[in-house]
Amino acid sequence: MFPGRGEDARVGIDMPFWRAIAVFRIASIVYAAALLIRADGYLRPQAGWAVIGVMTVWTVVTIYAYASPAMRGRALLAADMIVTVLCLLATPYVQGPYQTGALPITATWMGGPVIAWGVQGGRRAGALGAAIVSGADLWLRGVGEVSDFGVASVSINGVVLLFLAGILIGHVAQLARQAEERMQRATEMEAAGRERERLARGIHDSVLQVLALVQRRGQEIGGEAAELGRLAGQQEAALRELVSLQREPSPAGTCDLRTLLRAYGGTDVTVSTPATPLDLPTGAAREVAAAVAAALDNVRRHCGAGAHAWILAEGEEDTITVTVRDDGPGIPEGRLEEAAAAGRLGVAQSIRGRVADLGGRVVITSAPGQGTEVELTVPRGETPVRS
Structure with missing residues (x-):
């Protein structure tokens, strides 16, 4: 009392x-x-x-x-x-x-x-x-x-x-x-906003300029340096997206999933998110972002350097759905089952396991020559997150 x-x-x-x-x-x-x-x-x-x-x-x-x-x-x-x-x-x-x-x-x-x-x-x-x-x-x-x-x-x-x-x-x-x-709380959020603006100015004045220089010089030199330049260009685009992102403050103990997903954007990854926040408990948001990162790793590993991926995030009243789609060759029928039987649990654990721990579901749709679509759906609010 x-x-x-x-x-x-x-x-x-x-x-x-x-x-x-x-x-x-x-x-x-x-x-x-x-x-x-x-x-x-x-x-x-x-x-x-x-x-x-x-x-x-x-x-x-x-x-x-x-x-x-x-x-x-x-x-x-x-x-x-x-x-x-x-x-x-x-x-x-x-x-x-x-x-x-x-x-x-x-x-x-x-x-x-x-x-x-x-x-x-x-x-x-x-x-x-x-x-x-x-x-x-x-x-x-x-x-x-x-x-x-x-x-x-x-x-x-x-x-x-x-x-x-x-x-x-x-x-x-x-x-x-x-x-x-x-x-x-309002004072703390205002102070946090000012700090973000200060950091954004510092990033814009230093890190972004260095990444842009590495990208330009790598393209000029060619060879392995060109690959480094390409990666630097992706990271520059992702940082610019974070710097320019203007979002509403999330409630205490939550995280706006849009911020984590937009960090994956680049020349070969297109990220589309709604205008309103996709707030999840911080642990759950990080697990969803990690599952998306695992799906993008599979795109790079199996689809080649020229493949493009799209991330689409949508929010409903009780759930949040994130879809990762690529334009690669697709997954042959039975390949996921064979990989799980052989002990390669990338999809089973990194994607399905994470989302299942959050009380959500994963739907993978693929056809030879038509790319792959991984749909992750998780509930809003308090969800159990594995330690």
Whole structure:
């Protein structure tokens, strides 16, 4: 019910609440002292001043303790409630026989822990604190045995006010924390965007220029250098795609699959993705990208250097489908089964196994002379990813 100490690091949004509680406690002590001065019929006024002294000392302790996030935990909240209830239970000894319409010796000070519980733990904690204090107050008044309607009315009104204070202030405190967390996430995303822009400028000014130079010089030299130039050109195209990609921020713990797939684009690989993000849990997105990379490796290995591949990604409400198609010679009938029987598990493990672990399916369509199409379909949301 109550947040742990790690969450207590949110100092900024909580401090105004704790300052307000401190002011409330101080004002309540002044009010309780004024009532004691005016009370001519108290049986033991000296004991009343002793209780006021305890309330004053505890107020000073709580003002400093609640100001420290490290001390603001279950132990302090429990101690606050115990001290308050004990002071409240001293009322019959101080006042003597119950006086109609009289407040307890603590007066409104007994609402302090109720508000503190609500600020620290939210609505439910505030309601629980109100129930404890109200129960002690009603037990003192013996509301179940009093026939005087005025006495019962005063008691019930106090209970209602305590519950309203605990629940409403707890609700407001929760809303304030949620607003602060959203603002923090927005600030972090803005900072991450600025960092991406800075890195993009650095890549554009250095890495892309070097890759372009390697591609140009490799073509001029020819031979093995031409192959290196071709690879450098593919990587340059992939990096330019990443630099120019403008996408919406993904929720925490997820990854936009479009970013991973567009890294495979180049002179011999065409990547087509939708305009909207294809968000998957980060682990699942990486597994899908690895399966696509395995399919592209098969294209290069079996279709030759001149083959072209196309990657098409589509998103639906519950699933994401990625299709890898090539213009190679196709897979002869029975070849995949023969490879699996011979222990060559590239397709079985690198592609089918990865997607199966994500709860998805793989469909491979091929015909001699018509190329091969590998369709990967995975569910959105939380999916089991093998370690």
